Amino acid sequence: xxxxxSTPGTIQGIRYQWQLKTPYHSLAKEIETxxxxxxxxxxxxxxxxxxxxxxxxxxLYSRLxxxxxxxxMPDLDKAVTRIVRALEQGEQVAVxxxxxxxxxxxxxxxxxxLSSLDGTVRWYIPHRLQxxxxxNSKALQTLHGEGVTLVITVDCGSTNHEAIELAGxxxxxxxxxxxxxxxxxxPAATALVNPKRREETEELRDLAGVGVAFYLAAAIRAHFRxxxxxxxxxxxxxxxYLDWVALxxxxxxxxxxxxxxxxxxxxxxxxxxTSNCGLRALKAICGLEKxxxxxxxxxxxxxxxxxxxxxxxxGDLAVxxxxxTDSAEAQNLAYELEELNRQRQHEEKxxxxxxxxxxxxxxxxxxxxxxxxASPGWHKGLLGLVASxxxxxxNKPTILLTQVEQHWEGSGRSFGTFDLYQALHSCRDHLVxxxxxxxxxxxxxxxxxxxxxxxxxxxxxxxEMDPEDISRTMKVDAMVHLEEINPELMAYLxxxxxxxVGNPEPVFCCRGFQMENLQxxxxxxxxxxxxxxxxxxxxxxxxxxxxxHPPPVPQWLLFSPRWNHWRGEQRIQLHIIDYR
Numbered sequence: 001x002x003x004x005x006s007t008p009g010t011i012q013g014i015r016y017q018w019q020l021k022t023p024y025h026s027l028a029k030e031i032e033t034x035x036x037x038x039x040x041x042x043x044x045x046x047x048x049x050x051x052x053x054x055x056x057x058x059x060l061y062s063r064l065x066x067x068x069x070x071x072x073m074p075d076l077d078k079a080v081t082r083i084v085r086a087l088e089q090g091e092q093v094a095v096x097x098x099x100x101x102x103x104x105x106x107x108x109x110x111x112x113x114l115s116s117l118d119g120t121v122r123w124y125i126p127h128r129l130q131x132x133x134x135x136n137s138k139a140l141q142t143l144h145g146e147g148v149t150l151v152i153t154v155d156c157g158s159t160n161h162e163a164i165e166l167a168g169x170x171x172x173x174x175x176x177x178x179x180x181x182x183x184x185x186x187p188a189a190t191a192l193v194n195p196k197r198r199e200e201t202e203e204l205r206d207l208a209g210v211g212v213a214f215y216l217a218a219a220i221r222a223h224f225r226x227x228x229x230x231x232x233x234x235x236x237x238x239x240x241y242l243d244w245v246a247l248x249x250x251x252x253x254x255x256x257x258x259x260x261x262x263x264x265x266x267x268x269x270x271x272x273x274t275s276n277c278g279l280r281a282l283k284a285i286c287g288l289e290k291x292x293x294x295x296x297x298x299x300x301x302x303x304x305x306x307x308x309x310x311x312x313x314x315g316d317l318a319v320x321x322x323x324x325t326d327s328a329e330a331q332n333l334a335y336e337l338e339e340l341n342r343q344r345q346h347e348e349k350x351x352x353x354x355x356x357x358x359x360x361x362x363x364x365x366x367x368x369x370x371x372x373x374a375s376p377g378w379h380k381g382l383l384g385l386v387a388s389x390x391x392x393x394x395n396k397p398t399i400l401l402t403q404v405e406q407h408w409e410g411s412g413r414s415f416g417t418f419d420l421y422q423a424l425h426s427c428r429d430h431l432v433x434x435x436x437x438x439x440x441x442x443x444x445x446x447x448x449x450x451x452x453x454x455x456x457x458x459x460x461x462x463x464e465m466d467p468e469d470i471s472r473t474m475k476v477d478a479m480v481h482l483e484e485i486n487p488e489l490m491a492y493l494x495x496x497x498x499x500x501v502g503n504p505e506p507v508f509c510c511r512g513f514q515m516e517n518l519q520x521x522x523x524x525x526x527x528x529x530x531x532x533x534x535x536x537x538x539x540x541x542x543x544x545x546x547x548x549h550p551p552p553v554p555q556w557l558l559f560s561p562r563w564n565h566w567r568g569e570q571r572i573q574l575h576i577i578d579y580r
Contacts, residue, residue: 011509011556013578016474018509018558021047023478031056040484041492044477044506060495062262064239068203070215078191079152079175080219086150087119094148095123096135097319098155098209099310101251101303105244106154106177106213108322113217116236117224122148125315128381132409133435133442135160135174144170151175155209157189158182159435164189177212179254180435181421206255206502210248211263214241242267243274244322246498250295251303253439255502264498268293278321281334282306290565295498308340311381312347344382351378352386355400359390369470370461371396372454374410376403384411384440391415395472397423397461399443401450407432409444416469423464427456439501474558474577480508482535485561485572493561507577511556518553520545526576528554538564541576554579 011018024046032042034053042056050056058066070076086093093114097107107123114121124139126132131139134156140163143151150173157164157176164187167174173190182194193212195201207215218238225235246267254260272293274280279302283289286301309317317340321333358373359365371390383400390398391413397420401410414420420441424434430453434443445453485508499505516536517529526541539559545551557579564573 011580013474013556013558013580015578016472016558018476018578019468019473020476020479020509023047027051035060038488038492040478040480040489044496047477048503060492062265064262064266067262068259070204070219072200073193073195073204073212073215073219074197074201075191075193076216076219079177079193079216080223082150082173082175082190083114083152083216083220084223087114087117090120091149092147093119093121093150093152094143095121096139096143096151096153096156097123097125097315098133099125099128099315100155101306101318102209102248103155104306104310104315104318104322105248106208106210107319109210109213109217109241109244110152110154111319112323113220113236113238113241117220123316123319125310125319127314128310129313135163137163137166140167140170140172140174144172149173153177154213155179158186158192158194159433161185161187177209177216179207179209179212180437203258206257206260208249208252208254208260210245210252211254211260214238214245214263217241239266239270240275242269243271243276243279246271247298247302247306250298250498250500251307253437253501256295256498256500257502261498261503264295264500268295268298268498271298276322277327278324278330278334281327281331282321282337285334285338295500304344305337305341308337308344311344311385312340312379313381347379348382348385351382352389354378355386355390359394368458369396369465370458371398372401372450372457373399374401374403374408374450378402380404380409384413384442387411387413395470397457397465399457401443401445403447404444406447407444408447408450410442412436412441412443414439417466418461418464418469423457423460426460427453430456474507475504476509476558477506478508480510482510482513482530482532482537485535485537485574487572490561490563490572505560507558507560509556509558513557515553526551528574528576530557530574537572537574539574539576541579544576556580 023043028042028046031037031045032039035056045056050059095107095110097103111121111123124143126136126139135153152175154177156178158178158180164174168188175191176189177193179194181196186192193216195204195207221236246264249260249264256264272291282302282305288297288301306318309315317336321337324330324333354375355373365371371394380402387398387400397414397418399410399412401408412420419438421436421438424441424443430445430449432444432446434441436442513530513532516531519527521527524543524545526544528539530537530539558577559574561572562575564571
């Protein structure tokens with residue numbers, strides 16, 4: 001690289017403190033030589049702790065054949081045995097899901113797969129506001145009364161002791177498939193397929209709920225293949241489900257390493273050419289009729305629309321949409337999703353304004369390390385979304401709560417390395433319930449304990465928050481010259497996708513360029529035209545400008561390069577993260 005002699009230690013930009021990653025030059029040189037890579041690509045791999053030719057090759061040239069086998073998944077064999085019996089004896093089976101994208105894609109996957117095996121299968125998605133998350137006793141009683149003898153959960157069930165105990169008394173078998181952290185005492189399910197149950201499943205530990213469902217389908221297929229049900233050519237092609245797997249995995253912010261990265265990467269390929277009539281209609285509405293799909297397309301276009309029904313009411317609509325085989329019906333359902341998403345955006349904007357008012361009205365929150373806000377009238381389904389917006393704005397773990405009968409219930413979001421689930425576990429004496437992940441969680445507490453919980457949560461955040469997270473440190477992969485941002489590099493960056501938790505988009509720093517043009521676009525966006533040597537590149541920074549006056553001319557630029565598709569042309573564009 002041409003600017004390595006000018007590498008910064010720490011630089012304070014207008015948004016972040018920049019910190020150059022340790023430049024493992026000797027390791028990068030080994031990888032560069034072994035695989036014939038450009039020096040910058042080899043350096044990026046080295047900063048991601050890829051330490052061998054084999055690891056580098058697997059990362060850049062991942063294959064479905066590299067998926068980790070499901071052998072160590074707890075209770076998978078028990079689940080397969082019970083499901084096979086249900087299929088062979090013609091039992092009525094219900095797939096019980098969650099109302100977010102991970103839950104609805106997992107539900108659709110198992111319903112479609114088991115139906116293709118001639119199973120009598122239905123689905124059940126609880127109503128977020130009326131029933132809440134997870135298995136509930138009333139729903140199980142209803143399913144039992146309608147003749148269901150086996151319930152398979154997806155993306156839920158690990159903590160639902162009472163409901164599963166009732167199912168046992170009714171003679172209703174329950175197979176739990178889940179990926180949330182299970183309690184020490186497990187419910188008495190027929191099988192509990194959860195990769196977080198034991199350390200032996202480390203390679204599968206971070207699967208999303210839809211990933212666990214995919215592995216269950218693969219295990220059932222393997223059983224019937226061994227039993228001689230099909231020839232190799234006749235067996236179900238599970239690859240066709242990878243578009244749903246990618247949607248659920250990316251939307252749930254599952255770490256994109258190892259197995260998850262392979263599933264999401266090949267799932268995006270399937271999504272780009274999907275034959276699912278619903279997804280084809282939704283892609284058209286979103287303007288995604290292109291040859292390639294990215295993690296950004298899923299997170300900011302498709303996932304919000306698929307999430308909208310479950311946030312505002314019931315995710316049942318989204319499952320019907322995914323399973324629809326009629327183009328006209330799918331088109332109509334896609335328009336319903338679009339309208340619900342518009343309604344969600346409007347209500348979310350109002351809730352955010354109310355939350356910001358509470359923050360501004362309480363001067364003590366300026367010095368706090370966390371935000372715990374509560375209001376009786378807030379929409380429960382939008383709390384997590386607005387909590388995310390507040391985290392982005394204030395750089396603090398945030399919990400939003402609304403009143404449900406005599407309780408506060410809500411959602412929290414975290415960032416950086418702070419583990420929200422463990423923080424709630426430390427505050428468990430103040431809570432009626434809690435569950436979730438490192439970055440996102442749900443909780444409930446008695447009305448009178450709000451102040452005590454707020455103080456306890458603040459204490460945990462003060463004690464456990466990493467100073468680098470508080471200072472908004474942005475890790476920089478390398479100092480570069482703009483001539484290095486070329487189509488060859490972009491081809492390798494595409495091989496590193498999809499980006500997300502555990503596999504962040506590469507970030508570069510550049511200085512010594514000439515400014516050819518600087519414009520403020522409508523909406524407070526910053527647009528630049530840069531030149532350095534023979535390189536001429538455009539750059540865009542969204543929501544960087546707070547007034548009509550142009551900012552000082554940047555001398556240092558922090559950015560990620562992406563392809564910009566416009567009117568049939570493809571150009572490299574620098575997406576500005578920060579500047580100095």
